[in-house]
Amino acid sequence: MPQDIFDKIMTLAKRRGFIYPSFEIYGGVAGFYDYGPLGAQLKNNIENLWRKYYLLKDNCIEINTPTVTLYEVLKASGHTNEFTDLTVDCKKCKQSFKLEGLVEKGDPEKEAKEGKVKCPNCGEILKNPYPVNLMFSTKIGVGNTRDAFLRPETAQGIFTNFHLLYRYAREKLPFGVVQIGKGYRNEISPRQGIIRQREFNMAEAEVFFDPKDKSHPDFDSVKNKTLFLFDNKKEMKFSVEKAVKQGVVNNQALAYYMCLTQEFLLDVGIDPEKFRFRKHGDDELAHYATECWDAELYSERFGWVECVGIADRSAYDIKSHIESSGNDMYALRKFDEPKTVNVKKVVADMGKLGPLFKNKAGKIKDLLEKIDVKKDKEIILNVDGEKIKIPTDCYKIVETEEKIMGERFVPHVIEPSYGIDRILYMILEHSYSEGKKSDEEYRILKLNPVVAPVKVGIFPLIGDKKLINIAKKLDSDLRTSGISTYYDEGGTIGRRYARMDEIGTPFCITVDHDSINDNAVTVRDRDTTKQDRVKIKEVLSFIMAKISS
Template sequence: MTDDAERDADGRRLVELAKRRGFFLQSAGAYGGVSGFYTFGPQGAALKQAIEDTWRDRFTIQEGNMEVDAPTVMPEPVFEASGHLDGFDDMLVECPECGESHRADHVVEDNTDLEDAEALPVEEVEELIAEYELVCPNCGAGLAGQAVEDFNLMFETNIGPGSSDPGYLRPETAQGIFIEFPQLAEYARNQLPFGVTQIGRAYRNEISPRKSLLRVREFTQAELELFIDPEEDEPDLGPVEDVTAPFYPATEQEADDGDPYEATIREVVEEGVVGNPWIAYYLGLAKQWYDRIGVDMDRFRFRQHLPGELAHYSADCWDAEGEVDGDWIELGGFSYRSDYDLSKHDEHSDEDFTVFKQYDEPITTEKALVDPDMSYLGPEFGGAAQDVADALAALAERNPAAFEEAGEDGDVTVEVDGEEHDVPVSQTDFSVEEVTESGEHVTPHVVEPSLGIDRALYTVLDHTYRADEIDGEERTFLELPPEVAPTTVGVFPLMDRDGLGEKARAIARELREAGLSVTYDDAGAIGRRYRRQDEVGTPFCVTVDYTTIGEGRDDDEGEPGTVTVRERDTTAQRRIPVEDLAETLTALRDGDLSFDDL
């Protein structure tokens, strides 16, 4: 079997396991399914919640950030301001025979050696399709000569009856934070830096959803927006400075023999590989978090975006990537958004998206001021009068010499919407005055770690999938960290008679009351029950036998009142007193105790 065939087979086995054991399945299967939408089953919903909880613990609670939960539908002006209506596109090519639409860059990447066709201009992608004589993945018809067009990924809807108030499903959770910035800044007492997190659904109308959870139309994001003063705020790299990870900067990607290389967070900052220390700080946190939830660190790296890949709002961006089914996939993005978002919403809305920065001591300076005569500007410039007044104020602040050089009898020229307007200086009431200021208004910059929960979940399943042989029988299991496993412990009676079942059910109830996730199973041979729990990643199983209830034979191992605790990965077993069971399992789940220590 070829490497590609093996990877495809591994992917199919994982998807089959996910459906059979209740991790995830395509939605609306009774109606033929809907591409790009998935339902998380009982195991998947629990695993997803556990992954979200660990993210919240690391990026919200431990970092001292605030968390919000914004609506998934927002009005059109939000996305006009953010730039999503104009720049949130993918490249689409349509088959001339079957009419199927495809991501043009994916067609190129899947059939050539090029890895980053997304970063190329549309015209170049069209040329590559013709040069390589690429065909429709659906029917095999040639795509050469077909137009490649930009396709906006936003899901449009109407807010209220009719079509007078258009809205969109959010393509990212970030805008729900940005538009509430004025109020959030008040909650933070206008003290920078401060961070706001959110975990929630986002929607993108993908051209060709594929690879299960890796390319979908509805997904969950975990995002942090950190608001900083770019002139003063620097992170404390101490907690992450020794974290080591593979880095794949743009220079290495563009070099003929470039490869990722290992470095510490401190090294990539000091060497300028990661230009922004805040991004480096969050790369360090993310490395620790991905390791915590079960991502294989031998199949993990940080890759810098090439210039053509950068989002419209991003000054620099690094991706966390995991190797899945033979391909490197994006797990999360770490972007320096500068003041783009807040400036845009400040410009388009009626709110102030700045914070007031108090000086240590008041500062007295000379300041150029204008107070235009609106009784002159109104008749002279009509509807543009206020824009002209605003342009005069901006000119006075930027270049007061223009007024002084024109003189009292001269004109100054301002530009509004590309048109120049001459205004007599005498009508501007221009003056230079001494002004004492106690502070200034600052537009914060934004650092954004944005992580995909669904992709993290799929990657964890892929990276923890194992196969071995126990007592001559093949076994598959998920080596999930106990902290995120959907179920912490399976409780079994050796058989459901002689009071064993009643005792096992009582133990299961006590463990649930202690806050543990428990499944009870009395169906089939004990070995079969172990295998079922192994396959969904349950780290521990408890067996109630005759020794537990004080009716064991003299040659039985263990003391009365004890149960057998079995560990998933090694299948090793220990006998534990029932009275210590909840405390012991909790410590094992939380990493405060290792199984070898029992």
């Protein structure tokens, strides 16, 4: 069986310390992977570059919230319902179906119990639907517990803090909040290695906008850049500006973050030829989204894989949390000048209401203050199903002037959501190249120096004490200056280069006998194998310049 690129990468990743299957000594569990020493560094580098784009370039703020998430939060967000699918298996043809997809009207569960659901494949009657919930559930505490789930996305941690973050942002929109962390999904059958995990790393940004103004302050700086778009039929190239003007992308904000995403992915080492944005059809939108573009990356093994979703979640989440928590999470759209309005208010006279209605008086007061009361008109309130006449002397109608500073609204959210593990895999796949050297398989990971876990390999040409001393000193100096290195004096020089090529180290420095006299070393470039003679004093700035460009 010839290995395909996925096998080759996973083999290399395990052998060299990028990725290990989790719990392997106990047989392993599908959907869980460990990052080894190089994988962890690679992941850090990807995340830190991501931070440069979102925290520095786009000026977002970063927070960090628990992965264990209270039941109520995910109930409000719709995840407890939307992530529970009733599934039925056909005994005859051995296929399984999502029950909801088979029953158009009525209660699907009831229809199934009554034997009214037939297999669309073979016509057999389908029975015994069972729920499949994609969230890991847990309990908080012992004894008197509260229900919780491991979060399926980091976003809810941001939404539930919106009112605090809005104040932190000094009540100005738009502003963005990001979180990098773990998400969990109890996938029925994860089979695509690191592409589909049960515990995975995500980087999400929730950018809050006034729904009446989804323009982005930096839009002008990106408007002439080209987006690679795919509308499920053909691939197209549009400028950011044109995509919005022609309505291909609904608003500036979406288009801006698509552009930011594209630049990040190309910067991090994704092959531009294997990149596109694909728009979700109406039938595939998540329950919270009104428009969604996926950044898809092409894998030789898996085809086009969605690695970033950029969704317009509209007001969905914050509105849900306002409704179910009762918290004030509105934003305020300030008027240019405060408006003065005459307001009629009903003021209940508790001195009369109390003795008259006893324990119902409180409820009556609340109701009175809500309804639109007109003077001299009899009021009949419906209190817990009982109709009660309210005498006119029990309340007063007061007219006051109020200043209104602005109008309250629920902000809209644009959400770029990145699957870090998928991106990491795609970087490996797109960077992988192989050939032969001395009749042996030769592999190079052409990682972008920005993300490469090791930036520089340092070797004494031969095991001579004098060379070793110079090399070790240089190694230590570079690491002290923040450049990750790998010191190696074992084996032939070619073997050492090969080891570094295989883990994607962009530069190798060799100390030879001339170094003793001329205080210079050779710096070898991974992709060209060309060498530069560089003064030891200047090595740091030489490498720095290459790494940051």
